[in-house]
Amino acid sequence: xxxxxxxxxxxxxxxxxxxxxxxxxxxxxxxxxxxxxxxxxxxxxxxxxxxxxxxxxxxxxxxxxxxxxxxxxxxxxxxxxxxxxxxxxxxxxxxxxxxxxxxxxxxxxxxxxxx
Amino acid sequence: xxxxxxxxxxxxxxxxxxxxxxxxxxxxxxxxxxxxxxxxxxxxxxxxxxxxxxxxxxxxxxxxxxxxxxxxxxxxxxxxxxxxxxxxxxxxxxxxxxxxxxxxxxxxxxxx
Numbered sequence: 173x174x175x176x177x178x179x180x181x182x183x184x185x186x187x188x189x190x191x192x193x194x195x196x197x198x199x200x201x202x203x204x205x206x207x208x209x210x211x212x213x214x215x216x217x218x219x220x221x222x223x224x225x226x227x228x229x230x231x232x233x234x235x236x237x238x239x240x241x242x243x244x245x246x247x248x249x250x251x252x253x254x255x256x257x258x259x260x261x262x263x264x265x266x267x268x269x270x271x272x273x274x275x276x277x278x279x280x281x282x283x284x285x286x287x
Numbered sequence: 288x289x290x291x292x293x294x295x296x297x298x299x300x301x302x303x304x305x306x307x308x309x310x311x312x313x314x315x316x317x318x319x320x321x322x323x324x325x326x327x328x329x330x331x332x333x334x335x336x337x338x339x340x341x342x343x344x345x346x347x348x349x350x351x352x353x354x355x356x357x358x359x360x361x362x363x364x365x366x367x368x369x370x371x372x373x374x375x376x377x378x379x380x381x382x383x384x385x386x387x388x389x390x391x392x393x394x395x396x397x398x399x
Contacts, residue, residue, distance in 0.1 A: 176330075205386070214291065214389035215331075215376070222385060230386060262330060272318045272380035275333035276387070 174199045176279035178263050184285045185253055193248045193282050195263030203266045203274070204246040205230070206238065208259040209281075215262065221246055253286040260284075291379045293390035300367050300397055307363045308393040310377030314358035321387060322351055322362055323376040331376060334362075367397040 176197045185191055197204065205220040207230075217230030221240040235257055237249040246265075250257060261282045266274040292311045300306050312320065319338045323331040335344040340355040348365045364371055374394045378387040 203385075207389075212391065214391045215378075216389075217386050220386060228385070231388075272385070272387070273336060273338060275321065275336050276323075276331075278330035278332070280330050 174277070176263055176265055176277050178261075178279040178282050180282060181280060182283050184287065186287050187254055188252050191250050191253060191284075193250075193261060193263075193284070195246045195248065195279055196244050197246075197263075197265040197277070198244065199265060199267075199277065200243065201265035201267055201277070202243070203268060204240065205264045205276070206236070206246070206248045207262045207264065208232065209262065210259050218248070218261075253284075255286050258284060258286050291377060291388050291390040293375075293377055293393050295393060296391070297394040298396070300395070302368060302397055302399050304367050304397075305363065305365045306367055306395065307361050308375060308395075310360045310362070310379075310390055312358050312360075312377075312379035312388075313381070314355055316381035316383055317355045317358070318380045318382050320353055320355075320360050321378040321380075322360070323378070325374045325376055325392070327373070334375075362393075364395070367395070369397045369399050371395060372397050 179194045202223045206218040207215040216232045219238040221227045263279040264276040268274045322334040325331040335351045337353040342353040350363045353360045374392040376392045378389040
């Protein structure tokens with residue numbers, strides 16, 4: 173089954189404790205992206221990657237890191253989480269090297285709470 | 288940064304009613320407009336991706352139109368059913384970036 177998976181689905185952590193949210197897709201998509209969803213705001217892009225070893229900042233990259241060492245995986249790293257990073261996070265992937273004209277396939281979401 | 292706006296924020300309709308909502312986006316440098324359906328506790332799923340002015344797309348009882356010159360798209364649901372209850376997101380892309388800018392969504396609730 174074609175899908176995007178994320179782990180963990182739920183996480184409660186404390187300020188400053190490094191964490192990684194994994195994202196993997198099995199559709200051989202070039203483009204992968206991380207979004208965060210906060211009440212009253214649209215999905216906001218954190219980082220994106222157009223292909224292996226190519227990553228770029230989205231609209232809200234502060235406090236996050238990513239890597240793209242393999243085509244299928246795109247982990248999101250919070251080196252020192254803070255309470256303002258409490259949010260619902262989605263990973264997404266699409267064909268091609270841009271998100272503009274290809275539909276995005278979203279993962280199930282990760283609900284993160286930073287105390 | 289593009290500004291994508293959706294209206295209304297929320298909508299309550301009776302089963303069988305037809306409904307529509309709006310997505311407004313900057314028309315300059317337009318490249319594509321996406322619609323996604325997002326059910327509670329699930330992930331957003333693509334409905335349509337449209338690129339051409341005057342484009343109309345249909346999937347079952349749901350259809351969408353696109354006006355790139357004036358910068359808006361309409362999503363129509365004919366004969367709403369309770370299973371149509373969801374948040375409907377639109378997102379716009381322009382030529383100058385590799386990303387989508389999402390609106391805040393229209394939350395639809397259909398009562399039996």
